Amino acid sequence: MHVSDADHDLHDDLDAIVIGAGPAGALAAGLLARAGRSVLLLEEHTFPRFRIGESLLPQSLEVLERAGVLARVRESGYAKKHGAVFVTHDAARSARFDFGDSDPSSRFDHAFQVDRATFDETLAAWAAEHGARVEFGQTVRGITPRDARGRAAVAVADRTLRTRFVVDAAGLEPALDSRRTWSVAPGASPRVALFAHLELATEPHEAFTEAQPGDIVIIERDDVWAWFIPLRNRCYSVGLVADEVTLRNLPAGDAAARFDALAERLPAAQGLLRDATTLLPARGARVPTSRADRLYAGGVARVGDAAGFLDPVFSSGVCVALAGAERLATAIDRSLAEPECETVEFDAYERFLAAAFDAVEPFVATWYDGTLKRLFFHPQPHKQVKAHITSVLAGEFWCADNPAIRGGDAWLRRIGSLISSEGT
Numbered sequence: 001m002h003v004s005d006a007d008h009d010l011h012d013d014l015d016a017i018v019i020g021a022g023p024a025g026a027l028a029a030g031l032l033a034r035a036g037r038s039v040l041l042l043e044e045h046t047f048p049r050f051r052i053g054e055s056l057l058p059q060s061l062e063v064l065e066r067a068g069v070l071a072r073v074r075e076s077g078y079a080k081k082h083g084a085v086f087v088t089h090d091a092a093r094s095a096r097f098d099f100g101d102s103d104p105s106s107r108f109d110h111a112f113q114v115d116r117a118t119f120d121e122t123l124a125a126w127a128a129e130h131g132a133r134v135e136f137g138q139t140v141r142g143i144t145p146r147d148a149r150g151r152a153a154v155a156v157a158d159r160t161l162r163t164r165f166v167v168d169a170a171g172l173e174p175a176l177d178s179r180r181t182w183s184v185a186p187g188a189s190p191r192v193a194l195f196a197h198l199e200l201a202t203e204p205h206e207a208f209t210e211a212q213p214g215d216i217v218i219i220e221r222d223d224v225w226a227w228f229i230p231l232r233n234r235c236y237s238v239g240l241v242a243d244e245v246t247l248r249n250l251p252a253g254d255a256a257a258r259f260d261a262l263a264e265r266l267p268a269a270q271g272l273l274r275d276a277t278t279l280l281p282a283r284g285a286r287v288p289t290s291r292a293d294r295l296y297a298g299g300v301a302r303v304g305d306a307a308g309f310l311d312p313v314f315s316s317g318v319c320v321a322l323a324g325a326e327r328l329a330t331a332i333d334r335s336l337a338e339p340e341c342e343t344v345e346f347d348a349y350e351r352f353l354a355a356a357f358d359a360v361e362p363f364v365a366t367w368y369d370g371t372l373k374r375l376f377f378h379p380q381p382h383k384q385v386k387a388h389i390t391s392v393l394a395g396e397f398w399c400a401d402n403p404a405i406r407g408g409d410a411w412l413r414r415i416g417s418l419i420s421s422e423g424t
């Protein structure tokens, strides 16, 4: 929906309106407010609200630290995550990546496994404390790019608001309907996730020798993979991801029945699910792999999932959302100070986000075609290769001197074929 001049019933003149108080929107709003900009953050739900996406990466802690909110996140008492463990479906092989072994290294050797209801609430409260006006229960219905006077418009309930910049941080359903300009990563096929919160009788670190308390554990098979994310006291976020065809071929049933049917394909996961108690029943979400072709035009910028979505297998979503929000807030702040810099600033912002997608997409593609799994589960992993991969798993997507990033798909495949030719 676009806003016509006839719709105006309130003329406001804000520096920025941010749509959506997820990690991307809350961080962008808080940073702009902290820089002295007038900011309105509009969120359709009232908080706390459930969100999937609980496993953070070490790189995000740097962003949170620069924002001055890391201490508060720490105080929440979330499980500390020092690494990621990948396990084959039959538990015959496993590989642990410890963030402390990254090369290039991360400033932090850990991240957190967060309950998104409280994590997102913390960030929104922090944004408000820095002067952002936060309004919950406000669904944005349309955005209109800048008019001749340089003002964009946002339609919410019975109001039309004017602003210099709009930040669309509305997640997978962007407030600005721009799906026609989305491109899908090469080789990506539509996937679906089924997930639940469960209290486990057996925790992954009790079942797999490599796993340590706090680690994320990923269990794989060709057609389905599972995540186990420890939240608190044996309570885990557990999810299963499969392509739409696999899902369609399951016996009919509700989300819980399909969750169980998919889990049956992963004996290693079934061992963990035995005698589990359901805390939050299974539900589903689509898992696209696509990014917007343009992230900025006419005073309207996209960030977080509204800018693009990465497959969740490497827990990169919140990391890219937070880092992107920080870079976007800088671009907006500088453009407000010096309007003639706007094109340069937003070109730099687009390149910054593209670099993250370019870093992660080859990992996703080679995960699904099996190349990366061969690398992960090699019985004698090459220490330096592993350290470069660990750096990417820690969220260091902007380290162009990492060969795993510089070489991307070609590097992963070359290493993968070297390993295959060794006959293991």
Ligand SMILES: Cc1cc2nc3c(=O)[nH]c(=O)nc-3n(C[C@H](O)[C@H](O)[C@H](O)COP(=O)(O)OP(=O)(O)OC[C@H]3O[C@@H](n4cnc5c(N)ncnc54)[C@H](O)[C@@H]3O)c2cc1C
Residues within 6 Å of the ligand: 019, 020, 021, 022, 023, 024, 025, 042, 043, 044, 045, 051, 052, 053, 054, 055, 056, 057, 138, 139, 140, 141, 169, 170, 171, 172, 173, 174, 175, 193, 195, 239, 285, 286, 287, 303, 304, 305, 306, 312, 315, 316, 317, 318, 319, 321
């Ligand atoms: C199955 C699955 C598993 C995942 N696992 C992980 C993981 O382990 N680690 C990780 O880092 N990421 C994970 N992700 C990705 C992660 O959830 C997202 O990348 C992250 O939430 C993006 O943050 P965001 O701020 O862009 O959007 P969101 O967190 O989606 O926030 C958007 C906000 O905008 C609000 N909103 C929407 N429309 C409007 C509107 N019209 N008006 C006003 N408000 C609106 C919504 O209510 C919401 O609060 C996963 C995703 C999926 C689907």
